Amino acid sequence: MKITPISLDEYIELVQGLTPSSVFQNPQYQFLQTLSNPSQYKLMPLKIEDNFNIILIPVIVRERQNGYPEYRVQADSIHSAKELTEQTYRTAMTALRKMKPYRITLESSILIPAPFHKEDGEIRKKTTYVIKLPNDFEGWLASLSHDTRSKIRRAIRKSEELGMVVRKRELDGLEDFLGLFYERFRKEPAMLNSLPAFYFESMFKILPQNSVCIYDAIYCEKNIATLLVVKLAPDCFAHSTAFNREYSNLKAIEILFAACIKDLIAEGIQTLNLGGIGKVKSLAQIKLNLGACPIDFQTVS
Known part of the structure; x- marks a missing residue:
């Protein structure tokens, strides 16, 4: 597995030919623009090369204390040169874990399959749930x-x-x-x-x-x-x-x-x-x- 951080321009050029091939959208980039303090966050597109497949993951990164970053990824932002399967998400998560972040929040979507992981010999649904309430x-x-x-x-x-x-x-x-x-x-x-x-x-x-x-x-x-x-x-x-x-x-x-x-x-x-x-x-x-x-x-x- 080869993991390469790429520029936003390179990401936009590559992603338009991958699955899903619908009208190009970058939810991660849109999300980045709405954060209350964008200076704390950055967009880090990753290119994953594994078993003759290319997977693109736009990762939102927040730097935390002691140099441990926090990653946030929306599942419908993950693109692949091959058909999106459970293995695609497992490979994406493996690549993200290899980067050794403090935390990975993977937000599932109702539009594509939710991420899965292997546990006790069975494939079970795994979603990171995050509660967001107003300040009051x-x-x-x-x-x-x-x-x-x-x-x-x-x-x-x-x-x-x-x-x-x-x-x-x-x-x-x-x-x-x-x-x-x-x-x-x-x-x-x-x-x-x-x-x-x-x-x-x-x-x-x-x-x-x-x-x-x-x-x-x-x-x-x-x-x-x-x-x-x-x-x-x-x-x-x-x-x-x-x-x-x-x-x-x-x-x-x-x-x-x-x-x-x-x-x-x-x-x-x-x-x-x-x-x-x-x-x-x-x-x-x-x-x-x-x-x-x-x-x-x-x-x-």
Whole structure:
């Protein structure tokens, strides 16, 4: 395997002939332009040559203390000379690990297969979950129901008791809380008997005029999941994803819900409680899109 950092111009020239071959977009570069402090970040395109294949990865790099960089990669930014497969993502992750960063955050996409890794002889889905809340975390909690606030506070308290780090950062808010929790539950499933598991997906900027942002938090306990959908003003965030496309508000919600629900089905969830502002209206269309679905839908305030 040969790993070569390349310039942005070389990356743009190479990527247009690789898979996927649709209209060229560079979500990583767009994301870089929206960061609250771009001077802390840089774009580092990588060219990976392995087994007669070329893989291009645009990596967002943030330098941390002691010289250990933090990498962020969006899965739909990865391009390959050959067909994109699970092996493509494994090769990409192997290459990134060889660079010895402090942390790699790989954000999966609903548009292409999520990244996988090999564990205990089986191929299992692996996604790094990152929670991003507005700076006014207490204000965000106040907008939720009493029961949900209690669950979130209890989960954070339990995570701190287990030695996990919970951080609040300016516009990014809390980060890595979910990734730590999720991995702990994967390793120790018995903890589900006493602690809740959370799934968080990144914030989605949906409307072209950027007037509404959707943030989703899925609270899972045993075989029941509660999906919370919170509307926030876009200036609460300094984060944009590859999902900032020309979807109507309703269409984007349907796609987002369908992606979440398919993941929940794979996790064995049997009941989904839907909560939020105005999102239940698209429930009938979501059911229609999913076809035969083993999940029982319920609504909660």
